[in-house]
Structure formats: C-alpha cells, structure tokens
Amino acid sequence: xxxxxxxxxxxxxxxxxxxxxxxxxxxxxxxxxxxxxxxxxxxxxxxxxxxxxxxxxxxxxxxxxxxxxxxxxxxxxxxxxxxxxxxxxxxxxxxxxxxxxxxxxxxxxxxxxxxxxxxxxxxxxxxxxxxxxxxxxxxxxxxxxxxxxxxxxxxxxxxxxxxxxxxxxxxxxxxxxxxxxxxxxxxxxxxxxxxxxxxxxxxxxxxxxxxxxxxxxxxxxxxxxxxxxxxxxxxxxxxxxxxxxxxxxxxxxxxxxxxxxxxxxxxxxx
Numbered sequence: 001x002x003x004x005x006x007x008x009x010x011x012x013x014x015x016x017x018x019x020x021x022x023x024x025x026x027x028x029x030x031x032x033x034x035x036x037x038x039x040x041x042x043x044x045x046x047x048x049x050x051x052x053x054x055x056x057x058x059x060x061x062x063x064x065x066x067x068x069x070x071x072x073x074x075x076x077x078x079x080x081x082x083x084x085x086x087x088x089x090x091x092x093x094x095x096x097x098x099x100x101x102x103x104x105x106x107x108x109x110x111x112x113x114x115x116x117x118x119x120x121x122x123x124x125x126x127x128x129x130x131x132x133x134x135x136x137x138x139x140x141x142x143x144x145x146x147x148x149x150x151x152x153x154x155x156x157x158x159x160x161x162x163x164x165x166x167x168x169x170x171x172x173x174x175x176x177x178x179x180x181x182x183x184x185x186x187x188x189x190x191x192x193x194x195x196x197x198x199x200x201x202x203x204x205x206x207x208x209x210x211x212x213x214x215x216x217x218x219x220x221x222x223x224x225x226x227x228x229x230x231x232x233x234x235x236x237x238x239x240x241x242x243x244x245x246x247x248x249x250x251x252x253x254x255x256x257x258x259x260x261x262x263x264x265x266x267x268x269x270x
Contacts, residue, residue: 080113202238221263
C-alpha cells in the first residue's frame with residue numbers, strides 16, 4: 001500500500017537542497033577519482049626524430065680554371081630568359097669570380113638582362129662592380145628602371161664612391177632619376193652631397209624637391225623654416241633654398257661624419 005507524503009511548505013526546499021548537495025558530492029568524487037587515475041598514468045616521451053645528413057654545398061673554387069671561365073662566359077646571355085634565376089644562382093655561387101663576367105651583361109641590349117645583371121651583383125656584394133654600375137646609372141640612353149637600380153646597388157656596395165654620379169644624376173632631364181639621386185644621397189656620408197641637395201631644393205618638380213629636403217635633414221638634422229612645399233612654385237623653392245645654403249656655409253667647417261649619431265653631420269646649431 002502506497003503512502004502519500006504530505007509536504008509542509010518548509011520541508012520542500014530542505015529536500016531539494018539535500019538532493020542537490022548529494023549530487024554535487026558524487027560528481028566531485030567522480031572527478032577526483034578520474035583525476036587520480038590520470039595522474040598515475042605512466043608517461044613515455046616521444047621518440048627523437050632522426051634527420052638524415054644533408055650534404056654540404058660544393059664551395060666556390062679559389063681559382064677559376066679555363067673550363068670555369070668558359071662556363072661562366074656562356075651563362076652571361078642566359079641572364080634574361082627562362083633559366084635566368086638559375087643562372088643568377090650560378091653566378092652568386094662563384095661569388096667575386098663572377099663579377100668580370102656579369103658586368104659584360106650591363107652593356108648588352110635588352111633592359112631585362114641589364115637589370116638582372118645588376119640584381120646579381122647586388123647579391124654577390126663585391127665593391128669591385130661599383131664603377132661599372134655607376135657607368136650604367138649615369139648613362140642617359142638607358143631606361144630609368146635600370147639606372148635607378150644601378151645607383152641603389154652601387155650605393156649599398158660602396159657609398160664613398162657614388163657622390164660624383166649622384167651629382168650628375170641630380171641634373172638629369174628625367175625627374176625620376178633626379179629623385180633617386182637625392183634619395184640615395186642620404187646614405188652617403190660625405191659633405192660633398194650637401195650642396196647637391198641644396199641645389200635640388202629648387203627643382204622644378206615638387207616631389208624631387210621634397211625628397212632632397214628630407215635627405216638633407218637625415219644627414220644634418222637641419223629642417224629650416226616652415227614653408228608650404230606642396231603648394232610652392234619653382235621660384236619659391238629656389239628662394240627658400242638660400243636658407244639651407246646659408247646654414248651650410250655657417251656650419252661647413254664643423255661638419256664631420258659620425259656613425260653613432262642619428263644625423264651623421266649634425267652640428268650644435270642644427
């Protein structure tokens with residue numbers, strides 16, 4: 001016989017609280033037992049991976065044989081073509097020995113082979129190629145893409161030798177060439193580039209003038225008075241450049257290049 005239980009208003013909440021507490025205790029017990037079983041499991045480290053021995057690349061020869069010379073000479077025309085990347089890698093492998101052969105491509109017809117030759121020389125990193133690169137950079141008959149790349153690479157290989165080429169390029173008819181010249185001037189730690197930059201402040205093209213200003217500031221820390229360069233005319237820029245010329249005349253004897261300063265030619269009056 002079933003007995004019907006009558007709950008008083010205060011017994012119902014007590015019953016449910018007891019039921020919840022019992023369930024919570026059982027759950028915690030189960031979790032604790034599960035955690036204990038996990039902690040006692042044995043751990044085996046993964047096996048070490050064994051890498052096969054990779055053969056080292058064949059070093060470049062100290063002295064080229066006649067066979068090597070003939071091979072490098074035959075690769076020069078292939079600097080432009082389907083195998084150009086492989087050919088560039090072959091020249092880089094021979095390092096400085098490749099320079100006399102790669103510079104031959106700088107005089108070959110076709111801008112691609114000349115551009116790839118310049119890029120190859122930048123990877124070889126031999127300053128011996130700088131004179132040939134400067135000849136390309138100052139050649140008005142070559143295209144601007146090749147000329148600008150030549151002066152960039154030459155500056156990074158030996159910045160002490162490029163300021164005569166920068167002076168020539170800053171007067172070029174092509175505004176892209178002029179801008180590249182004054183842009184690369186900021187990497188040349190020679191006082192001779194400062195007058196070149198001042199002359200270019202009065203350039204007919206505003207973007208060339210502004211680039212010259214920024215290069216001058218990077219070298220000296222001198223920014224001059226505030227002017228509205230974006231809306232300026234060529235006559236205004238030439239007039240404003242006199243302030244930079246006066247500053248250089250006043251500080252020229254105190255300017256000495258420094259490798260530790262942010263502005264290598266900074267002076268006390270900057």
